[in-house]
Structure formats: structure tokens, C-alpha cells
Amino acid sequence: MNNYGGLLLECEYCKKLEKYNFGDFIFKTKYWIVFLAPQQSNIGTCVVALNRHEEDLSGLKCEEWLEFGELVFKLEYAVKQCFDVTMSNWGSLMNASYLEEPPNPHVHWHYIPRYNHAVEFEGLLFEDPYFGTMKHRPFRSLPDRVRKRIINNIKNKIPQTSLHSHP
């Protein structure tokens, strides 16, 4: 599956991002790019990567933090609408980059929706057997057509209003 939906193929920065294997492009904002993660044990799992090169969260600028906050709200809202998410885990680890020499980390967030119930989508069953804890799960890939439907569904549910307009 084309990582950037054909939209961003001319972008040098996106080409560079491909090596990180963040997943398939869903949408972008001014400062962040949202991908559907390769690992879909928990349906709707995403990666949110900074739209410029930066190695450490400490290097984020005010406007990037502000827009990230808005994105947390919008992405949680959209994925909840799609799959009845119970709660969300967010993490910025970047551990794998430090297994390389020299390390070449790029600021990104893992968004993992968590479910206290099974979810059925396109005839497939998604369970979250370790709900309430954080345990490693085997990698689950999905057929391209299912990934495309997930991406479209999430994209269609992203609210267009700004964070500043909700209380």
C-alpha cells in the first residue's frame, strides 16, 4: 500500500520518513502527520509524526505542542466514533532508533486505542485481551482493502472545528 496515498510523493521529507515505517498516511496538519500504524492488534492504532526533523520532545516549539493537543482531541474523537474506543494510550518512546549506530530518532507518538469489548470490522474480530495493562502483543497485519477502509473511516470522522471552539 502506498504510504502516502499518492498525495505527498513529491515531498522530500515524506520520502525520508518512509524509512521509519510509521505506516500508511491518513492526514496531515501544519506540524504533524498521522499514519495508520503497521501493527493493528488494536484496530485504529496510529503514529503521529512531527512534520520536520527533530530528535527529542524537548525540541518541540510552542505551536507544535498546541497543535499536538488539538490533534489528540481530534484523533481520539474520530477513532472513538469509528470503533467505540474505551480509552487511549499515548506514548513517545523512540527506543528502536537507539539500537542503531548512530541513533537517528525522529519525534513521533504512538496512539493506541484500548477496548474493553471485542470489535468487528469487515468480517474480522479485534480483541484487547490485556485491556487495563500494557503487555506485548504479536504483530497483526491487515489486508490493504481493510486498511484503506479504516483510513477512510478515520479521515471522515476527524472534526473540522478547532480545539479553541470546544470548552
Add this chain to the structure above:
Amino acid sequence: MNNYGGLLLECEYCKKLEKYNFGDFIFKTKYWIVFLAPQQSNIGTCVVALNRHEEDLSGLKCEEWLEFGELVFKLEYAVKQCFDVTMSNWGSLMNASYLEEPPNPHVHWHYIPRYNHAVEFEGLLFEDPYFGTMKHRPFRSLPDRVRKRIINNIKNKIPQTSLHSHP
């Protein structure tokens, strides 16, 4: 060890926070409270809790995100000065709260400094054998006097300048 260093004992909100067992009070800002986490397998591990009750990251306000960004910079800087941190993991999970009925989550972040080398402090050795990955480690508690020294050292290294004054 007194969770709030005797400073905040009159605060109703802090009393309420005690049940979450976030650890020992280090310092607070307008919107966040920083604790030294109970688990010190990785020396300098902290919890950063929102200074009002809120269940979900989606509910954070702009000014809270902005100040969190500033805190990420300050805390990473301070703990790096103290223990020569290699890189940092940040996560907001709140899983354990969903094992209770009804769930009663409170927005907080785990800050886990990671080390590609052993650190010695107060005659104790701290290693990070899973550096570059995220694996569960057995709980490591420390004597009160060591925790107090860690807390003081971190507090003394927190920069007083604002995020807006660094590039």
C-alpha cells in the same frame, strides 16, 4: 516518606491525589505536579500529574499543553544533568484505572529516563538492561534518604528560564 514534602499538606486536591500513589512530591508548576515515581529501576523516573481533575488527555486546555511542553524540556534537562540520561520515554496510559469499577482515571504522564550505561548513585548501581526496547522490569524501591537526595538533585537542576527564552 511524606508524599508532598510537607509543603502541600493543606491542599485538598493533593490529599485526593495520594490514592493514585504517583510517588513523592518534587515540585509543581501552575498546571502540573511532578513526583518521583515509586518505581526507580531507572533512576530519576517521574510522574507528571495534572493539577486539577481531568480523566482524558482530550480534555487538556491549550495553556496546560503549553506548560506541559515547557515541563518536558525542564525535566529532561534536569534529570540529564543529574544522571547523564541517554534518551527519554514519555507515556500517558492510565490503564490501571480501568481495572477498577467504576474507572477513575486522572491525567498523568510517566517520564522514564533511559540509559545506555550504568549509573552509580549513593553507592547503588542502576542499570537499564533493556535499553532500546520497552520490557517490564521488577519493581525497585529505594531507601528514603536516597529518594530525598534524588529529589533535591532534580529540583536544584530545574531551569528557571521559560521555554520561550530558548530557541
